Amino acid sequence: MASNDDDTHVPGGATGTPGRLGRLGAWLDARLRFSEQIWPELAHHVPRSSASFWYVFGSATLLCFVLQLVTGICLSLVYSPSAAEAWASLEWLTYREPTGWFLRALHYWGSNFMVALMTIHVVQVFFFGAYKYPRELTWVVGCFLFLLTLAMAFTGQVMRFDQDAYWGLGIGAAIAGRFPFVGAIVVDLMLGGPIIAAETLSRFFTLHVFVVPALLLALVALHLWLVLKVGINEWPMPGRLVTRERYLEEYHQLVAEDGEPFVPDGVQKDLVFSGLVMVALVTCAAVLGPSGPNGEPDPTLINTLPRPDFWFLPLFAAFALLPAYMETALMLAAPPVLFLLAVALPFYSGTGEKSWKVRPGAWILVVTVFVTLGTLAWLGIRSPWSPQMDAWSATPTPVEMVRGRTPLQLQGALIVQSRQCRNCHALGGAGGQRGPALDDVATRLTRDQLIRQVIQGDGDMPAYGKNLLPAEVDALVAFLVTLHPANEPPARDAATLGPGVAGAAR
Numbered sequence: 001m002a003s004n005d006d007d008t009h010v011p012g013g014a015t016g017t018p019g020r021l022g023r024l025g026a027w028l029d030a031r032l033r034f035s036e037q038i039w040p041e042l043a044h045h046v047p048r049s050s051a052s053f054w055y056v057f058g059s060a061t062l063l064c065f066v067l068q069l070v071t072g073i074c075l076s077l078v079y080s081p082s083a084a085e086a087w088a089s090l091e092w093l094t095y096r097e098p099t100g101w102f103l104r105a106l107h108y109w110g111s112n113f114m115v116a117l118m119t120i121h122v123v124q125v126f127f128f129g130a131y132k133y134p135r136e137l138t139w140v141v142g143c144f145l146f147l148l149t150l151a152m153a154f155t156g157q158v159m160r161f162d163q164d165a166y167w168g169l170g171i172g173a174a175i176a177g178r179f180p181f182v183g184a185i186v187v188d189l190m191l192g193g194p195i196i197a198a199e200t201l202s203r204f205f206t207l208h209v210f211v212v213p214a215l216l217l218a219l220v221a222l223h224l225w226l227v228l229k230v231g232i233n234e235w236p237m238p239g240r241l242v243t244r245e246r247y248l249e250e251y252h253q254l255v256a257e258d259g260e261p262f263v264p265d266g267v268q269k270d271l272v273f274s275g276l277v278m279v280a281l282v283t284c285a286a287v288l289g290p291s292g293p294n295g296e297p298d299p300t301l302i303n304t305l306p307r308p309d310f311w312f313l314p315l316f317a318a319f320a321l322l323p324a325y326m327e328t329a330l331m332l333a334a335p336p337v338l339f340l341l342a343v344a345l346p347f348y349s350g351t352g353e354k355s356w357k358v359r360p361g362a363w364i365l366v367v368t369v370f371v372t373l374g375t376l377a378w379l380g381i382r383s384p385w386s387p388q389m390d391a392w393s394a395t396p397t398p399v400e401m402v403r404g405r406t407p408l409q410l411q412g413a414l415i416v417q418s419r420q421c422r423n424c425h426a427l428g429g430a431g432g433q434r435g436p437a438l439d440d441v442a443t444r445l446t447r448d449q450l451i452r453q454v455i456q457g458d459g460d461m462p463a464y465g466k467n468l469l470p471a472e473v474d475a476l477v478a479f480l481v482t483l484h485p486a487n488e489p490p491a492r493d494a495a496t497l498g499p500g501v502a503g504a505a506r
Contacts, residue, residue: 059270
């Protein structure tokens with residue numbers, strides 16, 4: 001009697017004697033039940049309108065993720081997750097290991113492409129209303145996938161362990177330390193101690209190689225399962241409202257009347273676009289190469305201007321530009337609140353119109369977000385508000401500001417230069433822009449106010465009372481009170497003015 005597991009069975013009812021590959025395929029199919037269990041899922045019908053190039057970004061993101069896994073495994077065979085050896089191992093990978101330079105470039109550009117494609121995919125889903133009923137959970141899982149993708153990008157930057165990574169990690173730890181009550185605990189978990197040390201890199205290596213990819217794999221599997229079971233969103237049409245009572249019935253009717261199998265019909269455009277993405281990615285890797293490492297990390301070297309990778313520049317710029325009194329509140333509250341609003345979107349806007357043509361609020365929101373992020377990224381690249389770490393040594397004090405000055409005032413000019421005040425304050429149009437220019441500082445602050453500002457600090461300016469001797473403060477302020485336009489007198493305390501003058505001043 002023939003067995004149901006007959007090894008000579010050929011899927012699909014083919015007749016004749018199969019070749020070796022056919023027999024091998026039949027043998028595997030008899031045990032894996034591919035043609036019974038998996039093929040029907042791959043060939044499930046989707047709305048014909050969904051077989052569009054507007055629906056290819058999710059599959060292209062998945063391709064980049066697979067590439068990241070493959071190249072990451074190859075790089076981890078050589079990379080040393082040790083604070084003492086990480087930078088040297090990357091140097092070896094880049095310049096000595098065969099194909100190491102190209103592998104690093106593929107991994108770096110794969111990360112950039114993955115974040116970019118994921119961002120486009122999220123925006124497309126938002127525009128097409130694909131987060132609405134019954135795909136709420138699909139959207140929620142997608143939001144966490146986006147967050148984990150950014151986590152992969154950030155921990156990957158730390159893996160370079162160069163100057164940018166070291167100082168960027170320090171900034172991240174400083175932000176984490178602001179959490180009330182648990183700040184110190186969070187920093188300790190993050191760094192393996194109160195400072196960036198030997199355990200820090202091994203912790204981020206574990207996150208980057210094991211924890212985050214495992215979570216991504218689990219959520220990708222759940223996301224694909226939801227897409228298969230709930231269905232791919234149809235092309236949104238104005239006037240076709242989503243209601244909890246009728247949507248599923250209408251969707252299944254649409255698939256039955258105008259559907260096509262995802263494999264092989266619907267997947268064709270995904271394959272074409274993924275091929276184009278792969279060509280572009282390989283081209284970027286071959287032409288532009290990998291990023292860094294940019295100098296061996298050295299905590300004693302302050303002549304550096306760390307910047308994160310492109311995707312974190314808006315956050316970097318926003319945090320740097322925040323007023324001091326708003327820093328902690330917005331740093332800790334704004335990102336979680338915005339993420340929770342995004343996650344909850346299908347629960348407060350889960351029915352109604354899907355089409356972007358009749359949802360002007362969607363356009364306004366997306367344009368506003370991208371203009372804001374683009375502006376902040378541009379500021380993050382230029383960073384005019386960042387200290388210019390060589391302004392004190394590379395830029396001389398203008399001659400007209402020291403001509404005719406007393407010895408005490410000249411000593412103050414030397415302190416401005418030697419104490420690196422010009423890293424943050426411009427003088428004569430040259431220097432940093434983190435703080436206000438000093439050219440007319442005497443018209444804004446009186447002598448007593450200048451003394452208090454230098455000693456106690458205020459806003460973004462730190463206190464220098466413990467870093468300067470009293471004689472140095474006197475000399476510094478003596479020079480600063482001379483910095484005012486020739487036709488404008490310096491500021492004076494109202495208490496020192498005569499009664500008539502004081503009344504007129506009021």
